[in-house]
Amino acid sequence: MMLQLTEERKKAIVENDKSYDDQFFYAVKTTNIFCRPSCKSRVPNFDNVTIFTQAEDALKAGYRPCKHCKSGGNSLPDEEWISHVEMYIKENYSNPLTLTSIAEHCHSSSYHLHRVFKKIKGITPLEYVQQLRIEKAEKYLVQTDLPIQEIGRLVGITNASRFSTVFKEKNSQTPSQFRKRRGNK
Numbered sequence: 001m002m003l004q005l006t007e008e009r010k011k012a013i014v015e016n017d018k019s020y021d022d023q024f025f026y027a028v029k030t031t032n033i034f035c036r037p038s039c040k041s042r043v044p045n046f047d048n049v050t051i052f053t054q055a056e057d058a059l060k061a062g063y064r065p066c067k068h069c070k071s072g073g074n075s076l077p078d079e080e081w082i083s084h085v086e087m088y089i090k091e092n093y094s095n096p097l098t099l100t101s102i103a104e105h106c107h108s109s110s111y112h113l114h115r116v117f118k119k120i121k122g123i124t125p126l127e128y129v130q131q132l133r134i135e136k137a138e139k140y141l142v143q144t145d146l147p148i149q150e151i152g153r154l155v156g157i158t159n160a161s162r163f164s165t166v167f168k169e170k171n172s173q174t175p176s177q178f179r180k181r182r183g184n185k
């Protein structure tokens with residue numbers, strides 16, 4: 001159902017008043033996105049705003065849910081969010097990543113990120129980071145002549161013996177054994 005844009009509702013939007021979150025959603029024509037009153041996004045031009053009682057109504061009217069206030073509730077697919085997390089990890093695996101730093105960057109708590117990531121990918125975010133690092137390391141080992149310690153550094157594991165251990169856990173051989181066998185092909 002659509003509601004009137006009253007002064008009271010405008011005020012709730014301007015002040016990000018959480019107590020109105022159960023009462024309505026506001027959709028913005030120019031961005032095509034709908035938000036909860038508490039959303040910290042920029043205050044819209046009220047000429048372009050439509051008020052809905054339900055998220056489904058806004059969706060039916062063709063608006064998309066907001067990522068920040070999760071106005072779509074469950075209809076904002078976790079998959080989409082997790083693919084953003086994945087992209088972030090892919091771009092940053094060579095930096096020292098922690099669960100907390102990933103979660104902070106992706107606007108979530110560590111607990112939530114860990115749980116949702118595992119549900120969708122079958123492994124935890126940090127396992128994913130490690131997997132990515134090892135895959136890259138394998139490429140470097142086969143395709144380059146870079147020293148092993150340097151390869152460790154390039155994939156975000158600066159400690160050489162730690163790199164060797166992590167690598168061996170995945171491949172049941174050390175980086176140099178791996179390089180020798182693959183290189184001989």
Ligand SMILES: [Zn+2]
Nearest residue numbers: 035039066069
């Ligand atoms: Zn929002």
